[in-house]
Amino acid sequence: KAGVTQTPRYLIKTRGQQVTLSCSPISGHRSVSWYQQTPGQGLQFLFEYFSETQRNKGNFPGRFSGRQFSNSRSEMNVSTLELGDSALYLCASSLNWGSSGEAFFGQGTRLTVV
């Protein structure tokens, strides 16, 4: 069974640009969550999607957005990039919303904003 796949693995962007990251969850999993990991702020929850609907949202500006497709794949978009957006972005896959199981994480996308 394939794990959680995040693409691309590395990304370098310029301030002011926008970026789209992709996450394919484990087959059969319907919930996808996104986290930002930085040395200063640690792991912070961005949002969760389930059945193509955003169910939870963390405390991030509106420049951070996401969506989920009918096959459960998810994308997150960051517009008007800032230097502070440089981070490791992790995607987590869960069977259902609020399920008792754990979340399975991808290897992340390392975004560098220059």
Next chain:
Amino acid sequence: AQTVTQSQPEMSVQEAETVTLSCTYDTSESDYYLFWYKQPPSRQMILVIRQEAYKQQNATENRFSVNFQKAAKSFSLKISDSQLGDAAMYFCAYRSLNTGNQFYFGTGTSLTVIP
């Protein structure tokens, strides 16, 4: 909001010895889940162990066990017979029953295993 605190930024242990990583959390909820995740240099978060708050029995997974003290809101991880492959960043995490799959993570403990 729930908070998770890991007060040990770094720990080290001799190979084959035992080490305990500390975690405390703050919540007003009575039912929730607690987790320990491991993040090696490959960056992928790997589940080490999980505990349901309604269970009094401490969870155990092979060499990994927890000491869950609900009243004290403490959730420590004990690694027995430490191996070189245990070297990683360890994160304690809390998940409510009411907010889907949103995890609240601690700041992590970097574990070094000395051969």
